[in-house]
Amino acid sequence: QKEVEQDPGPLSVPEGAIVSLNCTYSNSAFQYFMWYRQYSRKGPELLMYTYSSGNKEDGRFTAQVDKSSKYISLFIRDSQPSDSATYLCAMSLQGGSEKLVFGKGTKLTVNP
Amino acid sequence: GAGVSQSPSNKVTEKGKDVELRCDPISGHTALYWYRQSLGQGLEFLIYFQGNSAPDKSGLPSDRFSAERTGGSVSTLTIQRTQQEDSAVYLCASSFLSGQFGYTFGSGTRLTVV
Numbered sequence: 001q002k003e004v005e006q007d008p009g010p011l012s013v014p015e016g017a018i019v020s021l022n023c024t025y026s027n028s029a030f031q032y033f034m035w036y037r038q039y040s041r042k043g044p045e046l047l048m049y050t051y052s053s054g055n056k057e058d059g060r061f062t063a064q065v066d067k068s069s070k071y072i073s074l075f076i077r078d079s080q081p082s083d084s085a086t087y088l089c090a091m092s093l094q095g096g097s098e099k100l101v102f103g104k105g106t107k108l109t110v111n112p
Numbered sequence: 113g114a115g116v117s118q119s120p121s122n123k124v125t126e127k128g129k130d131v132e133l134r135c136d137p138i139s140g141h142t143a144l145y146w147y148r149q150s151l152g153q154g155l156e157f158l159i160y161f162q163g164n165s166a167p168d169k170s171g172l173p174s175d176r177f178s179a180e181r182t183g184g185s186v187s188t189l190t191i192q193r194t195q196q197e198d199s200a201v202y203l204c205a206s207s208f209l210s211g212q213f214g215y216t217f218g219s220g221t222r223l224t225v226v
Binding site: 044045049088098099102103 | 145154155160203214216217219220222
C-alpha cells in the first residue's frame with residue numbers, strides 16, 4: 001500500500017460545479033497536509049495547507065482533514081475553466097520544510 | 113530572483129551520457145529540494161539541503177545520482193551514465209526553514225534519455 005493514495009481521474013465537470021478531490025493516507029504520523037495545483041508544463045504551486053484535523057477556507061477553496069479516517073479533501077466551489085489543472089495532495093511529518101510525500105495527482109478539466 | 117529558476121528547461125541526451133541540471137533558488141531561502149516527476153508516478157523526493165547541514169540523500173535512486181549546493185545557493189543535480197528510466201521532469205523547490213510554510217517550485221527540467 002502506498003503512503004498516499006489519490007485517484008488520478010481524469011475528472012471533467014461543467015463550469016460552476018462543485019468539485020471534490022480526495023486523498024487517503026496510511027501513516028498516522030503525518031501532521032501537515034497540503035494541496036498543490038499544477039498547470040501543464042509548470043511546477044506545482046501551493047494552494048492550501050492545514051495542520052492536523054479540521055477545515056480551512058480560502059475563497060472558493062476549502063480544505064478538510066479527517067485524521068481519524070486518514071482522509072483529506074479539497075473542495076472547489078463555482079469552478080472555473082481556469083481551475084483546469086492537476087491537483088496534488090501532499091503531507092509531511094513536520095512543518096513543511098521537510099520532505100513531502102505526494103499523491104499522484106488528479107487531473108481536473110472544467111468545461112465552459 | 114523572483115522565483116526558482118531551473119535550467120535547461122528541456123534536455124535530450126543519449127543513453128550512457130552524463131547530464132547536469134541546475135537550480136537557482138529564491139534568494140534567502142535556506143532549504144532546497146529536488147524531486148522527480150515521472151508519468152503516472154507523482155512526485156518522488158530525491159534530496160534535501162538545509163543550510164550548512166549534511167544533505168538528506170535518502171531519496172536518490174542509485175549512486176549514479178548526486179547533487180551539490182554551492183555557497184548555500186545554486187544547486188546542481190548530476191546523473192551519470194543516464195538510462196531510459198531516468199526520463200522524467202526534475203523539479204527543484206526552495207523554502208525558508210521556519211516560520212514560513214510551503215515550497216516554491218521551479219518549472220522543472222524535462223529530461224529525455226534516448
